Amino acid sequence: MNNKQILVSEVGPRDGLQSIDSILPTEIKKQWILALANAGIQEIEVGSFVPKSLIPQLADTAEIVKYAITIPNLTVAALVPNLKGAINAIKSGAHKISIPFSTSETHSIKNVNKNHKQMIEEIKKISDYILENNHNTHLEVALATAFGCSIIGEIPEDLVISLAEQIMKAGSKEIVLSDTTGYGDPSKVRKLVRKLKATIGDSKLNSIHLHNTRGLGLANAFAAIEEGITIIDSSISGIGGCPFAPGASGNIVTEDLVFMLDAMGFDTGIDLDKLFSIRDILSKALPDEPLYGYTANAGLPLGYKH
Amino acid sequence: MNNKQILVSEVGPRDGLQSIDSILPTEIKKQWILALANAGIQEIEVGSFVPKSLIPQLADTAEIVKYAITIPNLTVAALVPNLKGAINAIKSGAHKISIPFSTSETHSIKNVNKNHKQMIEEIKKISDYILENNHNTHLEVALATAFGCSIIGEIPEDLVISLAEQIMKAGSKEIVLSDTTGYGDPSKVRKLVRKLKATIGDSKLNSIHLHNTRGLGLANAFAAIEEGITIIDSSISGIGGCPFAPGASGNIVTEDLVFMLDAMGFDTGIDLDKLFSIRDILSKALPDEPLYGYTANAGLPLGYKH
Numbered sequence: 142m143n144n145k146q147i148l149v150s151e152v153g154p155r156d157g158l159q160s161i162d163s164i165l166p167t168e169i170k171k172q173w174i175l176a177l178a179n180a181g182i183q184e185i186e187v188g189s190f191v192p193k194s195l196i197p198q199l200a201d202t203a204e205i206v207k208y209a210i211t212i213p214n215l216t217v218a219a220l221v222p223n224l225k226g227a228i229n230a231i232k233s234g235a236h237k238i239s240i241p242f243s244t245s246e247t248h249s250i251k252n253v254n255k256n257h258k259q260m261i262e263e264i265k266k267i268s269d270y271i272l273e274n275n276h277n278t279h280l281e282v283a284l285a286t287a288f289g290c291s292i293i294g295e296i297p298e299d300l301v302i303s304l305a306e307q308i309m310k311a312g313s314k315e316i317v318l319s320d321t322t323g324y325g326d327p328s329k330v331r332k333l334v335r336k337l338k339a340t341i342g343d344s345k346l347n348s349i350h351l352h353n354t355r356g357l358g359l360a361n362a363f364a365a366i367e368e369g370i371t372i373i374d375s376s377i378s379g380i381g382g383c384p385f386a387p388g389a390s391g392n393i394v395t396e397d398l399v400f401m402l403d404a405m406g407f408d409t410g411i412d413l414d415k416l417f418s419i420r421d422i423l424s425k426a427l428p429d430e431p432l433y434g435y436t437a438n439a440g441l442p443l444g445y446k447h
Numbered sequence: 448m449n450n451k452q453i454l455v456s457e458v459g460p461r462d463g464l465q466s467i468d469s470i471l472p473t474e475i476k477k478q479w480i481l482a483l484a485n486a487g488i489q490e491i492e493v494g495s496f497v498p499k500s501l502i503p504q505l506a507d508t509a510e511i512v513k514y515a516i517t518i519p520n521l522t523v524a525a526l527v528p529n530l531k532g533a534i535n536a537i538k539s540g541a542h543k544i545s546i547p548f549s550t551s552e553t554h555s556i557k558n559v560n561k562n563h564k565q566m567i568e569e570i571k572k573i574s575d576y577i578l579e580n581n582h583n584t585h586l587e588v589a590l591a592t593a594f595g596c597s598i599i600g601e602i603p604e605d606l607v608i609s610l611a612e613q614i615m616k617a618g619s620k621e622i623v624l625s626d627t628t629g630y631g632d633p634s635k636v637r638k639l640v641r642k643l644k645a646t647i648g649d650s651k652l653n654s655i656h657l658h659n660t661r662g663l664g665l666a667n668a669f670a671a672i673e674e675g676i677t678i679i680d681s682s683i684s685g686i687g688g689c690p691f692a693p694g695a696s697g698n699i700v701t702e703d704l705v706f707m708l709d710a711m712g713f714d715t716g717i718d719l720d721k722l723f724s725i726r727d728i729l730s731k732a733l734p735d736e737p738l739y740g741y742t743a744n745a746g747l748p749l750g751y752k753h
Contacts, residue, residue, distance in 0.1 A: 357703065405635075443598075
């Protein structure tokens, strides 16, 4: 497993911030994003292009994107729920846009007020917009609640597969497998990654988005890597979650994930000590929010070689 | 991976209690152990036969063993550092005795005041005592700090293998691989389990003892299972740690481990709801101790089928 690269895609500024009440000042967000990039993080989902009334914490996303694209060697991603959001993201200069598509139709309606058919149509519109305007923006669709939904329960594997096929046909370049609710386990992750890769093509599923709701996040990440996943979403200090999926707390913790990958011999390009020091920015800016993760507090193993 | 059995060996009453200052009353320990057995736990390490002055929290181990062996279908294990402890454990009726053998000689001297040579001699004495007295007590040796030591750092893999061979020759029936310090990662676990099984025999390494010091505990457990490990130590609510290895906090959490195994289709024989309810006993008995783990608080997935 040596000499392989894994891209850690930081989602704290989007998935983290949207789930907490505090609104982080724009200047602090910029400082935070720069510190992440300086620690070696190469991709950051910096916000969502959604109405300010829905997620006021992310109201400054356009400004944040415009700032983040000035940082060298950083891929700037943004979440967009619809064509309007996509156009705004593209105009701001986002390199990558991610559309959340909930495999649970009930959750989809609650989350973005669209059923599956309407979502597929929206993806087609966004894909067409990108093609017609000759933009290089990378379009990916995140298959949310793919391991189960906290409103309706189990999601049949066949439905996930079939939706992924429809999404790819509608023009998405890539699928992200999302365990929004922390219902996944290593066996299910392994099975679904394998099936999806076999159906939509190995190169069309590279990313997984995991929550640590039941403590299995890193075990799931390990299983995903073993199935060929090379991009893993995580949130620094584990802040985050989905406000519309009850009980769906916290993304996996970037610090612990990077330690795991680094210890296993994967190249992430990230400096662990610099990464740990970002906790100071967060604890000062968000003093009432708990910071998760173990490695930063425990410290690296004695004699640890990066 | 279906239809396979994994034995979850609870170490909270030993590894958990020895690391906290509070001394749990004997009657509460008995209530706790009974509740664990009633939830379906089939093996519990109930204490240590060490001088009361060293670990006063476990001073009642003999009485606890005598009580625990009256519970049907429960394997009662106890930790013993030397022949004297082993004799006391056997006289109390313990089914299984576990000798901690630190692969870090410095840690061994600090922990049990014996170097490697003296430890091998002690194992031989204990093995001989069991043979000569025709006891059925199962003797296992836990290879502590096998993934690194927080006092001296890295432990060469070849040393771990060589010590395991000497320990088996000295009369141990089995080796337990212990990540005392939480230095392990899934790759190292996989590699060391594979090498050890190849050296001492597949059936002589069945157990792993993991700490969640850097959050990788369940990922390591998953890797171990994939290499054929069938017995996993864990501590209910994650209480525990090794007081003589600085920074070595908390065993992996029984509730989250059992959820992972159950969700993956393994048969543990454990009832998750009954297991979760044991947290009430602990929070009442140890009100100042934090309880770890995620699954009990998050709840089982909606529509979850055991």
